[in-house]
Amino acid sequence: MHIEKAKRIEQIPPYLFAEIDKKKEEMRKKGMDLIDLGIGDPDLPTPRPIIERMKKAVENPGNHHYPSYEGMFQFRQAAANWFEKRFHVSFDPKTEVLALIGSKEGIAHIPLAFVNPGDYVLVPSPGYPVYRVSTLFAGGTPYFLPLLKENGFLPKLSGIPKEVAERSKLLFINYPNNPTAAIAEGSFFEEVIAFARRYGIIVCHDAAYSELAFDGYRPLSFFEIEGAKEVGIEFHSLSKTFNMTGWRVGFAVGRAEIVSGLGRVKTNIDSGLFQAIQEAGIEAFHHFDTPIPEIIRIYEGRRDVMVKGLREMGLEVDSPRATFYLWIRVPRGFTSAQFATLLIEQAGIVATPGNGFGEAGEGYIRMTLTVDESRLQEAIGRLKKINF
């Protein structure tokens, strides 16, 4: 029997990191000691109080059943309380907060609630790949908004043709940004709100990195800006804030009709989030003030080592004020893929080619700070020995 995949799978562009994965395997076989700066996954453990709460929660038979679709009320309440304390905006946990199996899950499902075949979705390029793929799965057409250095890696909304804006249902934005590490100020969000109102577009703000910021900088929530509640939903994640990527826990807040649209999709696809994990999430919100200073200090130290070292070898890189990413311009004469290949072949350093995040990422590579400082020193030492 011939097995044919659905068109929705076939239309997904080939896995752009496949080349690098192949290369990694090849270098490993040759015995190369790889320093992997390609992965956006914290190397640090989940804080102890969260783990202890999880252990207790697992023992409780009351947690062994199907959870409620929208999340335990106590979890949604804890998320709303954390949000109010951190951003001074209140949400009704009953109607405006939804538990997610990681923020990726919400981002992947939201187009199914609002996008009809033929609709546009405005998607940043470079950007987290799920915005594009979830749009395609819903039958929508991604319209890419280039994030360019000269615009501070913010999309230029005035450049979107009127006929595209009129047929757009969703706009994805993400600040602090993966992969560029750019941040957004209130004036940008004001512009987004005005644009969304004019064209009736739902704004999906991905705030997965809101609690990873340095030098005292505190990223804004989209909802701190007047008018955001009319047009938006914001995705939050416990993954990077509390080193909990493997636990799969996040939440969304926003206008009730938008949140309930996403909830309706979820009730038909998943059966909610394991209650013990929700209890651990409650502990995370109650126990810690975010950002957690020890975590931030570690990333700041790593960032300083890398930015200094990379600049000493003549590479162009901004020192990020948030996220654990470095967005590095490749030297003249190289494509993103060629430079990434050179780094892995000659220094055993794994970086992600920028074009893997969208066409406008060409000309950059992304490195992560999820490796300890001594290994980063070692990485810089090795990089200084190669010629480019």
Ligand SMILES: Cc1ncc(COP(=O)(O)O)c(C=O)c1O
């Ligand atoms: C920009 C962005 N959004 C969302 C996510 C998803 O995070 P999670 O599903 O772990 O909450 C990631 C993960 O790397 C990300 O980089």
